[in-house]
Amino acid sequence: MEKKHYTRDDMAGLLRAHDINPTHQRIEIAYALFSRQAHLSADQIMAIVNDRHSETSKATVYNTLNLFRQHKLVREVIVDPSKVFYDPNTGPHHHFYNMQSGELIDINENDVQILGTPTLPDGMVAEGAEVIIRIRPQNP
Amino acid sequence: MEKKHYTRDDMAGLLRAHDINPTHQRIEIAYALFSRQAHLSADQIMAIVNDRHSETSKATVYNTLNLFRQHKLVREVIVDPSKVFYDPNTGPHHHFYNMQSGELIDINENDVQILGTPTLPDGMVAEGAEVIIRIRPQNP
DNA sequence: CCAATGTTTGGACTTTGTCTAATTTAATAC
DNA sequence: GTATTAAATTAGACAAAGTCCAAACATTGG
Numbered sequence: 311m312e313k314k315h316y317t318r319d320d321m322a323g324l325l326r327a328h329d330i331n332p333t334h335q336r337i338e339i340a341y342a343l344f345s346r347q348a349h350l351s352a353d354q355i356m357a358i359v360n361d362r363h364s365e366t367s368k369a370t371v372y373n374t375l376n377l378f379r380q381h382k383l384v385r386e387v388i389v390d391p392s393k394v395f396y397d398p399n400t401g402p403h404h405h406f407y408n409m410q411s412g413e414l415i416d417i418n419e420n421d422v423q424i425l426g427t428p429t430l431p432d433g434m435v436a437e438g439a440e441v442i443i444r445i446r447p448q449n450p
Numbered sequence: 451m452e453k454k455h456y457t458r459d460d461m462a463g464l465l466r467a468h469d470i471n472p473t474h475q476r477i478e479i480a481y482a483l484f485s486r487q488a489h490l491s492a493d494q495i496m497a498i499v500n501d502r503h504s505e506t507s508k509a510t511v512y513n514t515l516n517l518f519r520q521h522k523l524v525r526e527v528i529v530d531p532s533k534v535f536y537d538p539n540t541g542p543h544h545h546f547y548n549m550q551s552g553e554l555i556d557i558n559e560n561d562v563q564i565l566g567t568p569t570l571p572d573g574m575v576a577e578g579a580e581v582i583i584r585i586r587p588q589n590p
Numbered sequence: 591c592c593a594a595t596g597t598t599t600g601g602a603c604t605t606t607g608t609c610t611a612a613t614t615t616a617a618t619a620c
Numbered sequence: 621g622t623a624t625t626a627a628a629t630t631a632g633a634c635a636a637a638g639t640c641c642a643a644a645c646a647t648t649g650g
Contacts, residue, residue, distance in 0.1 A: 367630045391534045421568035428561035437584040444577040507599045
């Protein structure tokens with residue numbers, strides 16, 4: 311995964327490419343996620359975006375992240391019972407979850423694969439398959 | 451998975467086997483989960499247990515489920531951002547998650563396997579690896 | 591019976607996320 | 621440009637899941 315240096319203009323283009331009207335708030339939120347290439351919670355994103363001046367409200371952060379997800383610009387990662395993480399990498403890959411620190415770490419696509427395609431219940435389609443490996447420090 | 455007909459006495463034994471003092475509330479909560487062999491949320495468990503007479507408080511339900519988890523009597527399944535499911539089956543198996551209904555369905559251990567053992571970050575141990583396949587009705 | 595330890599409880603509290611109605615901003619037509 | 625309409629943002633009230641705490645209750649051993 312090459313480290314691209316994103317600008318806010320890049321974000322505008324990216325949003326347009328996903329049929330999203332690039333408003334100021336949306337650009338800032340996208341920039342927070344993509345410039346870091348990190349797994350962030352809504353909380354963290356809001357803190358980052360409003361760090362210097364107040365740029366967005368809580369409602370907009372949630373609205374926007376849901377919009378991004380619908381347009382497949384980001385992916386939700388659900389590993390922590392108390393908060394959702396947003397992942398700017400929508401390509402196929404899996405995650406380690408550090409249960410102690412709450413940190414999410416990518417697993418390279420080639421390092422882990424799902425073997426076997428189980429028959430889905432009737433009339434159902436698979437929306438995505440993911441592997442989560444929960445890890446923790448050896449000597450607690 | 452054979453369908454055993456559990457009694458409350460069985461639960462007491464099961465709890466003792468896991469070094470848990472079998473109190474009335476704990477037996478009822480274990481019975482709710484094991485007699486149904488289902489994936490239930492804390493909410494649902496509380497509703498079941500208190501169906502006829504009030505048997506336990508909310509605090510006890512949460513305390514008890516956490517206790518069960520610590521003693522590896524049940525497993526947490528985290529797929530829904532808004533609630534945790536408790537699974538009485540602690541053996542190796544994976545899940546379908548019906549995004550529309552919120553229903554969890556077991557995938558037989560043999561139908562899906564994780565291929566490859568990625569190197570863990572330094573000083574870390576894997577606590578568990580699970581596959582989640584999100585599914586939804588074909589024609590929405 | 592008493593003390594000590596373990597368990598349960600109500601209720602206040604926290605956190606994440608949603609909802610709504612009002613306001614602001616942007617876009618379009620004229 | 622100005623009016624009209626549509627889209628986006630906002631504050632703040634609200635909801636739901638889960639935690640916390642100090643008080644009450646139960647159980648056990650001596």
